[in-house]
Amino acid sequence: MRRLSFQCAHRYPGGFALEARFETMLGVTAIVGPSGSGKTSILETIAGLLRPRFGAIEFGEQKWLDTRRGIYKKPEQRRVGLVFQDHLLFPHLNVERNLRYGRGRRASSNSIEPRRVIEVLELGDLLERYPRNLSGGEKQRVALGRALLSDPEILLLDEPLAALDETLKDRILTYLERVVAEWHLPTLYVSHSAREVRRVAEQVIVLEQGRVVQQGAPADVLPADYSSL
């Protein structure tokens, strides 16, 4: 597994300050914390969508950001698969073309096979449909498939289950577990739910007001009676 090292200091126009620093040897690492604690900002900074004033991000041997040395890799140069909370599927493309969007754009080995992604996420029956005709759970599966097919080296999942009801959450978590088992992709998983975190994560990072306040195994970090964070 590769090491992700992240540090960043950024003050937003509204006054919120993100001053987080952590390192993880990734399997699935969950980032938890109350709303507005900076979880999404961390994912967007790793993906290159936010450019902090100060910061450094290293993933394996690659330097994606080092503000002191003026290094900033653009989002398209980073090989991340980011799944947004609100899926952000392209509404003018059908499922198949959404899935294919990131395919072959990056110079890579294309180790993730489209056929296998469609199988694992059970997308076969949806290929011709447009996002507006998909249910919430289907949209998230397509978004996950689209991220996988861009051949990422790391998956960033921003509360992918937040908008779904409990039964659907369970089903999508099963898909997620299949994905992790199949491709062994390092994954950062932002969540509000202690139950989800216990189920999928090996590591937990706890954020409060833009700072990392705890890091460790789920059993050590999450009190047994916590259900939501």
Place this chain on the structure above:
Amino acid sequence: MQLTSEEWSALRLSFQVGLSAVLASLPIAIVVGYLLARWNSRGRWLLEMVVNLPLVLPPVVTGYLLLVMFAPRGPLGGFLEERLGVRIVFTWLGAAIAAAVMSFPLMVRAIRLAFQAVDPRLELAARTLGASRAHAFLSVALPLARRGVLAGCVLGFARSLGEFGATMMVAGNIVGETQTVALAIFSDSNRPGAEMQVARLVVISILLAAVALLASEWLEWRQTSRETA
């Protein structure tokens, strides 16, 4: 309804001028409309003001400024005539430039509104999938804004057909060379006994505007029905 050769030539010229004006200004209108929709810096109001100037200036003033610029000894006209042998003033090209300038604010307005309706995060999603900024624009923002772009073209074309003041200044009112339908209506309405000609041209103008609007509706309908199929 039998048209005279002069009326046919006015009609042909109107089409030629309108289409050329729209096609020539479309790429710039798309870029400017996109910048105005996405740009948050202080320079925006200046750009907006320059774009909207022809809307509030008397057309004769806009026409005069164009005449000064494109006159054979003017800053642009001199260059075009000496280097490329192209004459603008009192030719159909002059009418097309006048129409393009006068219809530009309307095109930009429709296009800007269309881009404002496209979630900018869709472009960010495209970039995390490996698309460059330019490609994200071309493959996501532009296709999603196409209805507004189309509406802008129709508006621009209709405005070009009706352009009068600036065209008169830059291109004159030469039968068979620069006399568009609008200019022909003006000439004929000053000529005693030409009421029938005026009536024919007025009916043609109304029909053209209606056909342009119907065409755009049809194109929109076709695109929508493809997406939902």
